[in-house]
Amino acid sequence: MRRWNGWGDDKVDFHLSGSAQGMLEELIGSGTPREDVDLAGMLAKIPASRLPDHPLVDREPLTRLRHAVGQSFPDWVQIRYGDLRRFPDGVAFPNDDREVGVLLRYAAETEARVIPYGGGTSVVGHLTTPKGDQPVLMIATTRLNQLQKLDRRNYLATFGAGVNGPDLEAALRAEGFTLGHYPQSFEYSTLGGWVAARSSGQQSLGYGRIEDMFAGGRMYTPTGIFDMNTLPASAAGPDLRHMVLGSEGRMGVISEATVRIRRLPEAERFHAVFFPDWTLAEQAVREVSQAGVPLSMMRLSNAMETQTNLALAGKERLINGLKQYLELRRVNVADQGCMLIIGFTGARAIVKAGRRKALELCRRYRGVHMYRMLGEAWRKNRFRTPYARNELWRLGYGVDTLETCVHWDVVGEAMAGIEAALRNALNVENEAVHVFTHLSHFYSSGCSIYTTYLFRLPANGEAAMARWRRLKEAASEQIVKYRGTISHQHGVGEDHQPYLVHEKTPLGIDLIKQNCAFFDPKGMMNPGKLV
């Protein structure tokens, strides 16, 4: 069963290796395990629902609790320390499109505010129950999860927007197709959520971002039903799909989406390449990105992430052998060495040509090709990392990630700036922070920077929030300084809202607000998020 207060299925645990625990203790000190609030304690805090009875609306406390938060750090603090104060008044699970319309009318009549709920995996506060006297209704797309049409001729598939990653891929795979969208939240996040938050998956280099995959669909809005056709391309005025992509529930509920699919690839390979230092590694991935080599992914870990990942891997004998071999090849992974995972997906001949070209470019920057073992390990574990959060928390450590996308010329500086800001943010409390970074999602003009930070959890929730705010603000200011986007793949939600204007300009913010108001004149849809 899915954890009510953490990540993922409660039968899946992530065990931290001894070497990883040792590393953490050395870097930021031992954590102090503390008691989380239990389910009964949490349920006792839930007030009576302010929503009137409706056959489609579940007002049970447990249901409301299970849909009360996403996976942001503030969400975790509130639910683990037991500080959560605001809960949705009801959760509806429409069984079809029509019921979404019924529910929006019910919400309008009861003057409720509506939060569309997909997989509950938001890490930036998309799901926070807003303050105020109005009741709050979650419309969960959970049951809108069917494959409605598989169009083999046009390589299009139409799904209910609530379908999650595994169900979507399973339905397509059975017919020889794939979408190829693999965000780290893949296990639970939904197609509608990907569209609403402008998601990008781990293999975006080959398959594109969700905006490249989303062909069209349907959004229920207070103003009416908004249908987007699924044409391959058009020059007929502005592309209205882009008003919905990134709308974060502020305009309506996406009920179904049609995506552009592909045949399952003939071949797929993930390789590891090690570089002597960051400068060489960054140049290599930039050159590969700008040369237009057909790849499906790259992930370049900096030295600290490389060391952390190797520690996390356990398997000490194997890793030691690897280290020795790399040292002979003049890569020291205990010091400056950086690991690149690089993936090739597609027709056999194209995979082969792409691999040859990419590895040739890597060699120019003294990249040492380690073949497939570590690449395959990455593939196998690609959705397991979020489970580490449960275990770290148990040991008394908080962990969060943040990400941006910047132009190539500031990648190194921005990464260093963000890391330094995080590393020093808790100096005032005399607390150390463990920080590491990888680059992923590559473009000709830049790439994303994805930084993970770990720190010790204090005794109470208020102190934990204060600690996190210091960290988040320090890092966000660096992102703004380097003119990065406040989010490359997670969205804006509540947490990134203060920084959005730097990217969009005040005029742009007004334009987004006007578009929200077009679909939602009374402001009932997910207020307080995005803009």
Next chain:
Amino acid sequence: MRRWNGWGDDKVDFHLSGSAQGMLEELIGSGTPREDVDLAGMLAKIPASRLPDHPLVDREPLTRLRHAVGQSFPDWVQIRYGDLRRFPDGVAFPNDDREVGVLLRYAAETEARVIPYGGGTSVVGHLTTPKGDQPVLMIATTRLNQLQKLDRRNYLATFGAGVNGPDLEAALRAEGFTLGHYPQSFEYSTLGGWVAARSSGQQSLGYGRIEDMFAGGRMYTPTGIFDMNTLPASAAGPDLRHMVLGSEGRMGVISEATVRIRRLPEAERFHAVFFPDWTLAEQAVREVSQAGVPLSMMRLSNAMETQTNLALAGKERLINGLKQYLELRRVNVADQGCMLIIGFTGARAIVKAGRRKALELCRRYRGVHMYRMLGEAWRKNRFRTPYARNELWRLGYGVDTLETCVHWDVVGEAMAGIEAALRNALNVENEAVHVFTHLSHFYSSGCSIYTTYLFRLPANGEAAMARWRRLKEAASEQIVKYRGTISHQHGVGEDHQPYLVHEKTPLGIDLIKQNCAFFDPKGMMNPGKLV
């Protein structure tokens, strides 16, 4: 010098081969050459300007005439028959961004309507002077044509929006870069125009559409200056570039644009492949598109276009040799045979792998590979075809093109429907129409259909317009019937406006209108176009 009443430079002529003329006469009868109105006659029709004096505004009749029309069929009729009645009251050529702002204020003060003018190549009536008492000011971006910044590290180039295709490519080529955007209007059309009309170039399969290239830029609007950052990617709310792409001058004047550029390719090859019939050919290009083979272009001519192109080529001995060879290989180009031009661009190894894969797929559908001669001929002549219009008109023939994009499952039917509608549209007048089609711009879920139609010109402009309207309406109805876009690459302008609602829905049209009003509350920008 550029022709004032036709396409292109007046030192460049397109000579119609004897075999092509013979073919046309046989198919639709001889044209009746007639006298076009001359420049003096046209200038005499221009009324006094309604705009007050301004140092940046040219009110000379010749300048106003030279900016009075684009290249749509109605534009041609009006300027060749001498029926043009409405002229802009002045044309401004701002020398920098700031002057664009000055001009918008001048327009607001004089209650003028403003039409942004790029290269004057619109084929759908973007430039038509609106009816009414208000004066009309053209803001021509002609002098905003400089390379402002070449960012070698980030593969970005910033240009004034008025730069045309050859100047843009020359500036990039000198530094080893290319944009790769080659619409047929390349010689004259501008970067700003490409963005405003959501253009797509002949090598979109490799380089993408203009929306993939346009990283950001600046638009002067009555509401204020709208700056779009040039980030590689973002998940932070809706992508505001897409409010500007396709805005067709209804929101403001795009003054500068930054584009994503690439290194000049190591290799580029264009090959020809002949198929025995349409059914096989269409299956082949669909399979190649859906297999994700790295290509930069395909252009599949149907049997009638294949025959027309071979007739146009002149060089009868060479073509006869070709025909004989193809017959031995069981392709009859005098009957059902179809020609595909296919292009490969990029790193040598990828070009090689892509070519091998694509040609292998073509062979499965009995495609006969003719190597590079015809492919190179296509490349050499790719921007010459529009010149044929001058010559055809001189011989008494009108010619126009239209295009759409549909899903694969209706490509054949839609093409046949559009062609039949055109072929029969003038039955009431007992006039025949020569119609032929190619597919270009390929996607996994469909492709564009590009149809050319030729017919005889009547004695007066009114009759010519009536003839064209019959043709245009008949074809547009077919496009709507097959749920195609009313334009894949030309835009909406005035001519496609009645059909836009089928694609955008009434709610979508309202949304576009609201966005226009956001930037232009008084409706002074290019009224009557788009929506």
